[in-house]
Each structure stands twice: as structure tokens, then as C-alpha cells.
Amino acid sequence: MSEPDIPDLVLISGPEQILAQRAVDTVLTTLRAHDPEVDVVKLPAVDYEPGALGVHASPSLFGGWTAIVVEDFDEADDALVEDAHALALDPPEGVTLIVRHKSGNRGKRVLDVLKKAGRVITAPAVKSDRDKVSFVQQEFKDARRQIEEQAVTALVQAVGKDVAELATACAQLVRDTTGKVRTTDVETYYGDKVETTGFKVADAALRGDTAEALRLLRHALAGGLDPVPIVAVLAMQLRQVGKVASAGRASSGTLARDLGMAPWQVDQARRTAQGWDGIRLGRAIQAVAAADVEVKGGVRTGTAVARDPEYAVEMAVLAVSRERRG
Structure with a gap:
């Protein structure tokens, strides 16, 4: 078993890619605080070779922590499901298994183990305007900055088609402005896009x-x-x-x-x-x-x-x- 603040098992559940990647980054940051030289292994489900999980989870001759990130587990074949299930039931010392699963019931018995014994982080879809407004508000809240309600609306209308672009726009406004972000700030940075929406x-x-x-x-x-x-x-x-x-x-x-x-x-x-x-x-x-x-x-x-x-x-x-x- 790992230390209390170092998870053995992590399930990142939901389709929103930017939120899922942030969740992975957060877990890796926690691991690097424990071991700056943590070895990060990424295993896309589509390219999985039977037995690969066991190989990467084996103890290293040089010691150190290993983070195994299984991507798109909802597309896993039977071999990956079997290997992940075995690893989740008995995670080895010094290994953190991070599973990204967009939606559906593929690999359900693995998901059940992860939900019961691991840390679960959600990455819900950001689709509707309401979702995007909430996303922008949370971005500014996390950055400890204020933004006018109408400025939120203008930003969603300007760059809300793509959530990653919306996140980048929020970060730019946080970085390049001071005080409460207003509609005029959004117009200054994204005026052309607002005009053409x-x-x-x-x-x-x-x-x-x-x-x-x-x-x-x-x-x-x-x-x-x-x-x-x-x-x-x-x-x-x-x-x-x-x-x-x-x-x-x-x-x-x-x-x-x-x-x-x-x-x-x-x-x-x-x-x-x-x-x-x-x-x-x-x-x-x-x-x-x-x-x-x-x-x-x-x-x-x-x-x-x-x-x-x-x-x-x-x-x-x-x-x-x-x-x-x-």
C-alpha cells in the first residue's frame, strides 16, 4: 500500500478531455511531490499489447515511483480489461494506476474495483451554454478573480465553441488583466470573434x-x-x-x-x-x-x-x- 496521500488507484470518469487531462496532471503533481523522478507510462487502449500493464508495474531495479496512465479505457479490449482487473485487485508497492474512462459500461468490473478502492475524479461534458457559463465562473473562482456576469456571457459567445479554447481565453484574461474582468476586457481581446458570432x-x-x-x-x-x-x-x-x-x-x-x-x-x-x-x-x-x-x-x-x-x-x-x- 502507498502512503495515505498517494493514491494507488485513480479513476477519471467523463468525456470532457480538458478536465480529464487536468485531473491526470493533478495526480501526477501529487506523485512528483513525493518522488520528483516519478516514471510516467501512458498506455492508449487502442494500442494495448497483452501483458504490458504487468511489465510496467514490475518493480524497477532503481526503485522509484511509477504512474501508469491508461487512456480511453472505454475502448479497452478483453486483454486490457483482464490485466487492469488483476492490477486493480492487488496494486503493487510504488505504482499508481490512473484509468481514464469517457463513458459506458466497458470494463465495468474494473470500474467497480476502482470506485470502491480508489480515488474517483469526474470530468463531465461541457456542452450547453449553461455548462460553459459554469465552467468560466469556476475558472475565475479557481484563479481567485472576479468577472462580470455579462463578461461571462460575452466570453462564452465569443469562444465557447471549443472548451479548450474557452479555458485558454480565461487564462489569458486572468494573466493579462487586473481587477474585476469586465465586458470591455472581453471585447478588447476577443472583439472580432464577438462581432462575428x-x-x-x-x-x-x-x-x-x-x-x-x-x-x-x-x-x-x-x-x-x-x-x-x-x-x-x-x-x-x-x-x-x-x-x-x-x-x-x-x-x-x-x-x-x-x-x-x-x-x-x-x-x-x-x-x-x-x-x-x-x-x-x-x-x-x-x-x-x-x-x-x-x-x-x-x-x-x-x-x-x-x-x-x-x-x-x-x-x-x-x-x-x-x-x-x-
């Missing part, structure tokens, strides 16, 4: 500002933004307005939990909903649904064919803006 196009369209919506749309398209995510954002914003408008007068926090949204999204949707009624909102949703079909290739029935995707998204933006103005 579909969120600003949707915001302008939903408040009926046709000229601004078209200006932002054409800027976004000229910058290479695909029409598909723009239509997706339009649809999402309209759905949120509909859900919030029909959900009653509960607090933002309560509605956020009930509707699967972030509190700031509830507040934004409430403000936007003040200019809409159910009939016009329904027509706008129908227009965006039709554009969604067209930007994804459309359907061919008789002589009907899909329009140009950029034309389709422009017509959707115009339709939404027109319905908002009544």
Missing part, C-alpha cells in the same frame, strides 16, 4: 433592429461563419423566449433550474419577450425552422429546391425582425 445577430433580430441584424450577419458571413450555427442560435433564442414567457413569474434561479437554462439566459429571455406575443413568435419559429432545412441542404420535392444558404439565413433574420416589429 451568431448571438449578436440573433439579439438584434429578436429586438427588431433589422439594420443592425443585417450588418452583423453580413459581417459574420464575410468572416467565414457558417449559416448553420446562425440559424441554430436564432432557433435557440426564440425557443428560450417562448419557454420563459409561458413559465410564469418565478425567480430567475427557479426558472433556470426548471427550464435547463442559466439565470442570465432567463433574464435575457424575459427582457426580449416583452416585445413578442404568441402568434408572432410562432410565425418567427416557423420561418427559422424553414431556414434550418434550407441551410442544411434543403429538400427536393418536384421542382422545389433549396435556396442559397446565405440567402436563406438572411430571409430568416428579416422574418424574425419583421415579426418583432409587428
Whole structure:
């Protein structure tokens, strides 16, 4: 058995790669504090050779600690499952087994041993805007820095497509700014990306500002933004307005939990909903649904064919803006 603060077995469970890698790094940092010369062995499941775990777990002639990182264990073959199970049941002295498992039940009996006898670290998926907002907030909390709520929103809208890029953006703002991070700071570092995001196009369209919506749309398209995510954002914003408008007068926090949204999204949707009624909102949703079909290739029935995707998204933006103005 290892020392109390040095784990023999570690299970890192979940699909989010950046969180999983951070978990591995944290464990390795703990091991290096115990043994600066720790030997780190990485074994991808896809390339596993039978018996390799046992070989790497064997005592070294020179002593020292060994960390074995098994990657993508959810893709393990039978040989790896058998070898990992044997090692997990009887971990040798001076060895830490770190298993990364994205999801599913592959290797369940190994996972059960790790959960019972080892340290479990989760790496949950960061997919929705709500997840990304929480991720950014935690990044700044861990860095002991404050960030405005609207700055969080702007950052997610600017670079939230990729979680790794979002983490890098948070680190840059922490490193290169002082005091509370504000929306102007995000605009300074990521202004071009904020300008070319579909969120600003949707915001302008939903408040009926046709000229601004078209200006932002054409800027976004000229910058290479695909029409598909723009239509997706339009649809999402309209759905949120509909859900919030029909959900009653509960607090933002309560509605956020009930509707699967972030509190700031509830507040934004409430403000936007003040200019809409159910009939016009329904027509706008129908227009965006039709554009969604067209930007994804459309359907061919008789002589009907899909329009140009950029034309389709422009017509959707115009339709939404027109319905908002009544």
C-alpha cells in the first residue's frame, strides 16, 4: 500500500478531455511531490499489447515511483480489461494506476474495483451554454478573480465553441488583466470573434433592429461563419423566449433550474419577450425552422429546391425582425 496521500488507484470518469487531462496532471503533481523522478507510462487502449500493464508495474531495479496512465479505457479490449482487473485487485508497492474512462459500461468490473478502492475524479461534458457559463465562473473562482456576469456571457459567445479554447481565453484574461474582468476586457481581446458570432445577430433580430441584424450577419458571413450555427442560435433564442414567457413569474434561479437554462439566459429571455406575443413568435419559429432545412441542404420535392444558404439565413433574420416589429 502507498502512503495515505498517494493514491494507488485513480479513476477519471467523463468525456470532457480538458478536465480529464487536468485531473491526470493533478495526480501526477501529487506523485512528483513525493518522488520528483516519478516514471510516467501512458498506455492508449487502442494500442494495448497483452501483458504490458504487468511489465510496467514490475518493480524497477532503481526503485522509484511509477504512474501508469491508461487512456480511453472505454475502448479497452478483453486483454486490457483482464490485466487492469488483476492490477486493480492487488496494486503493487510504488505504482499508481490512473484509468481514464469517457463513458459506458466497458470494463465495468474494473470500474467497480476502482470506485470502491480508489480515488474517483469526474470530468463531465461541457456542452450547453449553461455548462460553459459554469465552467468560466469556476475558472475565475479557481484563479481567485472576479468577472462580470455579462463578461461571462460575452466570453462564452465569443469562444465557447471549443472548451479548450474557452479555458485558454480565461487564462489569458486572468494573466493579462487586473481587477474585476469586465465586458470591455472581453471585447478588447476577443472583439472580432464577438462581432462575428451568431448571438449578436440573433439579439438584434429578436429586438427588431433589422439594420443592425443585417450588418452583423453580413459581417459574420464575410468572416467565414457558417449559416448553420446562425440559424441554430436564432432557433435557440426564440425557443428560450417562448419557454420563459409561458413559465410564469418565478425567480430567475427557479426558472433556470426548471427550464435547463442559466439565470442570465432567463433574464435575457424575459427582457426580449416583452416585445413578442404568441402568434408572432410562432410565425418567427416557423420561418427559422424553414431556414434550418434550407441551410442544411434543403429538400427536393418536384421542382422545389433549396435556396442559397446565405440567402436563406438572411430571409430568416428579416422574418424574425419583421415579426418583432409587428
